[in-house]
Amino acid sequence: MKRFFNYALTLAFLIAGLGTTAAQQYCISLKKPGNPAVRYQLSEQQGQLRANSELPVTIVKKTEQKGDGQSLLTVTITAKERVYFNFGGMMNTAFATADCDFYLPGFWYHKNLRSPRQAPSFHTSKSWNFREDRLSSPLTGVFDSRSGSSLSVMRLLDAPKEALTTHQEGEVIVSGETSLGYLGFDNESGRAALTFGYPYMETPKRYIRKLTLTAPIQAFACLEKGQKKTVSWLITEGKAQDYGQFVANTWNLCMDQMNPQPIKPLYTADEMKAQLSNYFAKGYVDKYALKYHSGHGLRCDDCIPVDHVQLGFCGRVLLNGFNALEYGEQQGNATFVKMGQDIFSSWLENGFTARGYFKEDMHIRNGIPADQDCIHSIRQQSEAVYAVLHYLVYEKKQGRRHKEWEAKMRTLLNQMLLLQKADGSFPRKYRDDHTDVDASGGSTPSATSTLVMGYKYFGDKRYLAAAKRTISYLEENIISKSDYFSSTLDANCEDKEAAISAVTATYYMAMVTKKQERQHYIDLCQKATYFALSWYYLWDVPFAQGQMLGDLNFKSRGWSNVSVENNHIDVFVFELPHIVKWLGEEVKEPRFTQAYNVIYSSLNQLLPTKERLCGIGVPGFNPEVVQHTNWDYGRNGKGFYNDIFAPGWTVASLWEMYSPERTLNFLTKKIK
Incomplete structure (x- = not known):
């Protein structure tokens, strides 16, 4: 120095x-x-x-x-x-x-x-x-x-x-x-x-x-x-x-x-989904007791599925399964429909511990882990419940009822009530017997949306009461201290996903409450939104000739850094753009609306298609580790990707962005 x-x-x-x-x-x-x-x-x-x-x-x-x-x-x-x-x-x-x-x-x-x-x-x-x-x-x-x-x-x-x-x-x-x-x-x-x-x-x-x-x-x-x-x-x-x-x-x-401006989109939302759906076709693995789309640890150059299964986080197995099912029915694709049905059936039969938690992370060629060998994360459990409840609402609309799945979700939500600590927090990671592996409360807002969804689906006010307790913890320990950390599972540091989780949690609460209470959650949501958006690029970083991203005319505005530990940009948004757009209208803040427009228009730039593969071996397998600065995971460096990536969550994130009514309808419409 x-x-x-x-x-x-x-x-x-x-x-x-x-x-x-x-x-x-x-x-x-x-x-x-x-x-x-x-x-x-x-x-x-x-x-x-x-x-x-x-x-x-x-x-x-x-x-x-x-x-x-x-x-x-x-x-x-x-x-x-x-x-x-x-x-x-x-x-x-x-x-x-x-x-x-x-x-x-x-x-x-x-x-x-x-x-x-x-x-x-x-x-x-x-x-x-x-x-x-x-x-x-x-x-x-x-x-x-x-x-x-x-x-x-x-x-x-x-x-x-x-x-x-x-x-x-x-x-x-x-x-x-x-x-x-x-x-x-x-x-x-x-x-x-x-x-x-x-x-x-x-x-x-x-x-x-x-x-x-x-x-x-x-x-x-x-x-x-x-x-x-x-x-x-x-x-x-x-x-x-x-x-x-x-x-x-x-x-x-x-x-x-x-004053960042939107980018002229390369594809429409329908065109994006059509291309991303190739991931459903080429990433599906059905030879084990648990069916899944391979989403973690694939090679960029060939995208051949592997045996590493991660239920949430990188893999988002059930959310991708639901997306394949829903899209298959919309498009008349019977293969996708059966794929989605088989994924849910396999996890219903083989994917739970005796206590009622999902089994999250495994190399499945070695078999499904025993209950005592499972370590759970509140984030992955919550992500799985999110997918299942959306699936159940969709299935109800089609006249199909899944009582076994409803019973499983009831059991898991009731276990979450027992897992919640006196201060309203949830441990970041824990064993099946509820002993802590990581007692940090940084991932607590992951549970909030799950509990709110449980309240909306089952009408059980205990879940809403537990969700309110999480917000009390969130307000006192995270938002008031501007201390957003510990939500990404492969790093325990200051990170974007912690801020996004806080935004999402307070948004969910605002959507199911009224008057002064609702306004309080909106105020908290706005405070957290500034931190979430602070991770998103407002400018276009330069690339040298020969650095692939620059040669593709890639614009970094609208993409976001991951965390202090992981200094690359990616497409992690899920529900955030819809919330930012809603919040901009709610609090009359045009900057939020502008941020939404930039993010929404920008994140399609590296979609691999047959004519424009963007450095990925198979169309539709959207890249993950976009190395925009002098940093890497060990391979290739600025202007390229790492050689290994996790397309499961990138596809799920973009799919969510292009499904803007999904969460809004769940939270605001009556579930019959």
Whole structure:
């Protein structure tokens, strides 16, 4: 960290004209090929940034007041001869680090202390710099809980351009033009400072793949004699009641400034379903006691089904089974209808423990696990109940009743009442005898929608009472603290799915309550929605020629980062777009409506079709791990996918987005 970016001990303050909370510092590093770079401290003199010695560049700094507490900072670097440079700035504050929480959208929340030290967090360092393409909006921000004051620095984007480097660590010269800079923060002095610059660097470590930090990087851009490079940042000071309001205010700022527009869809909803249904045809496995669509651990290049069965999460077995059945009847496809029926029949017969929980995760060639070997997750159990209750409502409409399934759901819901803890929470993972494996309550909102659906289907008010208790826990421990974590099953950290789960839970409650109680749930839903949407890209990250995603003209806006541990983008939305659209109308917030339009229009871009496979071996098997930044699961890197993927949940997620009336009808119409 100190070799690349240590202003705190060496640079003098330059007052930025933004009041007493912020002061700017600058430096430039110049590199001669084959030599170590030399860093020069800069001071402002008559609108220029100068060093103590003559530089082969001129640096003009301009500050323009944009409104109350807001300023536009523009730096123009002009080369007197060919140079390779990296320019950096820092906004110092009077905020004590101990009182501060930081925000880099879609990647850093609070101090990232929910994440392990093998991922970027305060466990490893209190000062970090990141490439802008890691962030859903190119912004770094800090909130001081003691004063309620905040400061953010937002990069105003150039046209997206990217170039490759021959090395991925140390001092590297970019092989062409890149639009990517960096953003971060510095706490070396015990006072918070925000960092920014161009081109990118990452310190004190780079996050290259899951739970893997490695050597830092500092990139250098080339300017030929007479060439200029202009870079701008919007600096905003503000006030907020708490960190949650700060994030909401900052997301609104990003929406207004970046103003992302919908993408012209490549396919209609019907065309999407027609292509995705090929997953039902080619992913089906019927040779075991449990039937399923293979959804976890397939190879991208051939998509051949495997024996790993995951009921919910990655596989979403029952939801895909229901979708195949419903779509088969709509299209007159008897194969899909029988497929769906056989999946449900096999799980009814062989998929439950004696206590009444679903068996979730197995390599089925080894047989179905014994009850005592099962570990359950509240998320996967809830996802399975969600699918079954939708299936039962659909079947009722067709004049078909499944009393055995109803009895199974009653048993499972009643077990959930016994599993719920005194504070209203549910354990994240547990054994069949209700002993905890992971007592964390972060996944509690997964149970809320299940209990509400149980109440709607069976009319049992105990389920609604239990759902209300989950919201009490959610409000006190998650929403009020802006602490969304622990909902994705392969990572236990700050994550998007936790925020989406909170949005969904409060939406379900709003749909089955009235008056002031309903309004309270809407208010909670709105607070959680800002965090969910903060993970979604409002801009298009650049790709270099030869990086497949760029060659496909892929636009990242509308896609979302996964979690701190998993720094790639994907199509995880399920019900979220419909909820965001509804909420935008309910609270009269056009930014939510705009976000819905961007997400809905964007997520079809990588659908594999026969004519446009998008790097996937079989049409309809929508990709999962979309590697949009310099991070991977071990294969291929930026602009490509990992070699292994899980299409079960991606198909289910998109199918849900293209079935906008399903949940609304369940929650608002009488179930006969």
